[in-house]
Amino acid sequence: MKELRNLTEKFGKKEVFLKILKIPISRRKKWDYLINDKLNELDLNGNFKKEREELSFYKKEGIEFITFLDEEYPEILKKIPDPPLGLFVKGSFKKDFLxxxxxxxxxxxxxxxxxxxxxxxxxxxxxxxxxxxxxxxxxxxxxxxxxxxxxxxxxxxxxxxxxxxxxxxxxxxxxxxxxxxxxxxxxxxxxxxxxxxxxxxxxxxxxxxxxxxxxxxxxxxxxxxxxxxxxxxxxxxxxxxxxxxxxxxxxxxxxxxxxxxxxxxxxxxxxxGIEEKESKEVHLTEEEKALLYRIPDTPTYVDNFLEDPSLLPILISLEEKGVVKSFPGNVYMRVKWR
Structure with a gap:
């Protein structure tokens, strides 16, 4: 990719890739031009002023443009058959992540x-x-x-x-x-x-x-x-x-x-291949255990398992401990806890 290297050294990687990205042809054709040193056929015209202005504007908006040649571009993505020419990122992006x-x-x-x-x-x-x-x-x-x-x-x-x-x-x-x-x-x-x-x-x-x-x-x-x-x-x-x-x-x-x-x-x-964190043990009273086992693990209307209104505080306690989840309309379900 000699032509690409010459262009990026002269005008900047981000400016060159941004201009190529905006050309209305398929991504695969763009890669073909890049890999086979045919960028001269794309008529890039050597004027990258507009791209510099756009990149400056993106930066002010908190948007980073990462090209395929940048160190920040994820290695895992470079290896796929059809990688993006570049990525626009808004937020915190780390190159090395699992x-x-x-x-x-x-x-x-x-x-x-x-x-x-x-x-x-x-x-x-x-x-x-x-x-x-x-x-x-x-x-x-x-x-x-x-x-x-x-x-x-x-x-x-x-x-x-x-x-x-x-x-x-x-x-x-x-x-x-x-x-x-x-x-x-x-x-x-x-x-x-x-x-x-x-x-x-x-x-x-x-x-x-x-x-x-x-x-x-x-x-x-x-x-x-x-x-x-x-x-x-x-x-x-x-x-x-x-x-x-x-x-x-x-x-x-x-x-x-x-x-x-x-x-x-x-x-x-x-x-x-990573170590699992120890889960926090949930401590339940005997009354809480008894009610928990009556609550289905699919969303269920409260009257279908809570016959005695006096048990409502226990239900609320189970929800606070994260073993029961509530939904709109007095619907509850038991969830798996760790």
Whole structure:
């Protein structure tokens, strides 16, 4: 890539890559021009004033542009078959991190949401970066869980980092910027288009050591991420759901085809080769134990298990200890504790 080296030495890596990035041809063609020293055919015209101004503006907005040639570009992402030319990052991004992606359907069940959130928090507390796509459903739950923990989370967007989609997740995006990063291969003000979401999925898996699928119907977009993960040599874990649930059919198909069943969150810790933290022991009174065993592990209306109103303080105590979770409408469920 002699031509590229000459250009970057003269005008700067970020300026050159930004100009190439904006050329309206496919990413694969751009790589072809770069690798085969045909940049002269792109007519870059040698004027990079506009790119310098744009980079200066991005910096003021707290956006960093990391090119493929920069030291900050993750080594794990360089090795995938179709790496991004560069990444626009808003937030705190570390080159060296251990990442696991959590993906699944936007229309998840309360079961799927609970699993994704708990898994996100578990990984975060073990200093594993949780990676997902900021979509509704499983993605959002995974990010929220990670934010509850002590680690970081990265949201890979199918739009620019200034164009949050879905818009209702702007608040979540702001929280991620403070405890992780929004990441995109598209310029900051790029709107979301349908084809960009499958494209970003290769980055989700590319930044990860493993991909966990929580809930996914047969034709879920999460299965596109799995395809990229297999192509990239990543390990795929699947969390089974109810047998008749359409939301879990895609997951069950993955298990049938050879994906690893995630029986316990610690399976991931063992796979990644890190030491599991000791869990805090939850101390329950005999009265609390008796009520806990009557509460189902699926969302259930309170009157179905709490016949005596005098037991309400015990229910509240169980919730405070984190072994019971409440939902709107006086709905409760028992959760697994560690």
């Amino acid at each position: 990442g696991v992606s959590i993906v699944g359907t936007r229309r998840c069940s309360s079961y799927g949401k609970r699993i994704a959130e708990e898994l996100g928090e578990f990984l975060s507390n073990h200093k594993i970066t949780v990676i997902s796509g900021l979509a509704y459903g499983i993605d959002s739950a995974a990010h929220k869980g990670a934010l509850k923990g002590s680690g970081f989370t990265y949201a890979i967007l199918g739009s620019g980092v200034n164009y949050i989609y879905p818009s209702l997740n702007r608040g979540l995006a702001e929280r991620i910027v403070k405890n992780g990063a929004l990441i995109s291969e598209y310029p900051p003000d790029t709107p979301p288009l349908k084809f960009r979401f499958p494209e970003r999925n290769r980055i989700i898996s590319g930044l990860s050591k493993a991909v966990v699928v929580v809930e996914a119907p047969e034709k879920s977009g999460a299965l596109i991420t799995v395809s990229f993960a297999l192509e990239q040599g990543r390990e795929v874990f699947a969390i089974p759901g109810p047998f008749y649930s359409e939301k879990s059919r895609g997951v069950h198909m993955l298990i049938r085809d050879g994906a690893q069943i995630l029986v316990d969150f610690s399976d991931l810790i063992k796979f990644l």
